[in-house]
Amino acid sequence: MTRYWIAVAxxxxxxxxxxxxxxxxxxxxxxxxxRLSPGDGVVYYSPKQRFGYPEKCQEFTAIxxxxxxxxxxxxxxxxxxxxxRDVAWFDACPxxxxxxxxxxxxxxxxxxxxxxxxxGLFEISPGDFETIMxxxxxxxxxxxxxxxxxxxxxxxx
Numbered sequence: 001m002t003r004y005w006i007a008v009a010x011x012x013x014x015x016x017x018x019x020x021x022x023x024x025x026x027x028x029x030x031x032x033x034x035r036l037s038p039g040d041g042v043v044y045y046s047p048k049q050r051f052g053y054p055e056k057c058q059e060f061t062a063i064x065x066x067x068x069x070x071x072x073x074x075x076x077x078x079x080x081x082x083x084x085r086d087v088a089w090f091d092a093c094p095x096x097x098x099x100x101x102x103x104x105x106x107x108x109x110x111x112x113x114x115x116x117x118x119x120g121l122f123e124i125s126p127g128d129f130e131t132i133m134x135x136x137x138x139x140x141x142x143x144x145x146x147x148x149x150x151x152x153x154x155x156x157x
Contacts, residue, residue, distance in 0.1 A: 004041040004129035006106070008117045011046040011094070014061045018089045021067075026120040028082025033071040035121070040066045041129050042087055043136075045097065045117055058097050063136050064089040092136040100135055104128050 007025045009017070017023050023042060025032045036042070044062040049055040067086040075081055106124045107113045116122055 002039050002041065002126075003037065004124050004126055005036060005043070005121060006117070006124055007042055007044050007121045008119075009044060009046060010048045010051040011057045011059070011061050012050045014044045014046055017044070017087070018062050021086055021089065022084040023064075023066075023087045024082050024084045028080065028084075030071050030073070030083035032121040033083055033085045035123075036066050036085060038066050038068045041133070042066060043124075043129065043132050046094075047114070047117060057094075059094040060097060060100075060132055060136055061094045062089055063092045063133055090137065093138070095132070095135045100131060103131050 007023055009025065013024075023033070023044070042062075042064055043060050046057040046059055046061040049057045064087045067088055069086050071083050071085050073081050073083050101107050101113060104124075105128050106116060106122070
């Protein structure tokens with residue numbers, strides 16, 4: 001059964017992940033990534049533009065599908081050995097979270113809507129994923145990308 005996730009990272013880190021075809025969460029921990037399976041849908045939310053800087057982003061910045069394969073570790077140097085997972089990223093537009101909040105069920109309507117993002121990775125409903133996906137892919141109108149989830153028998157239906 002396909003599951004859907006929101007991962008959290010700064011926009012600059014998400015750009016790197018898109019370029020490399022990977023995702024990394026929670027400062028490179030393996031346990032959160034092991035919750036995902038090939039075929040799962042992933043959306044990145046970026047609270048900040050750059051890691052360690054105050055400039056806000058508050059957008060969904062990437063959307064894709066977990067590829068076949070397992071969680072693996074890489075050596076980034078200086079003793080940093082993060083875990084990663086391969087993802088097929090879609091062509092998508094960064095999308096402001098605020099217009100979508102009223103339609104998202106993971107958000108309970110409170111003013112502290114951002115609290116859930118502190119977990120770094122959390123599961124969302126198929127409907128929430130579809131809402132975000134349609135907003136992010138609207139300018140690309142790619143039926144192929146949308147069909148990846150509904151046409152494989154593992155979709156949002």
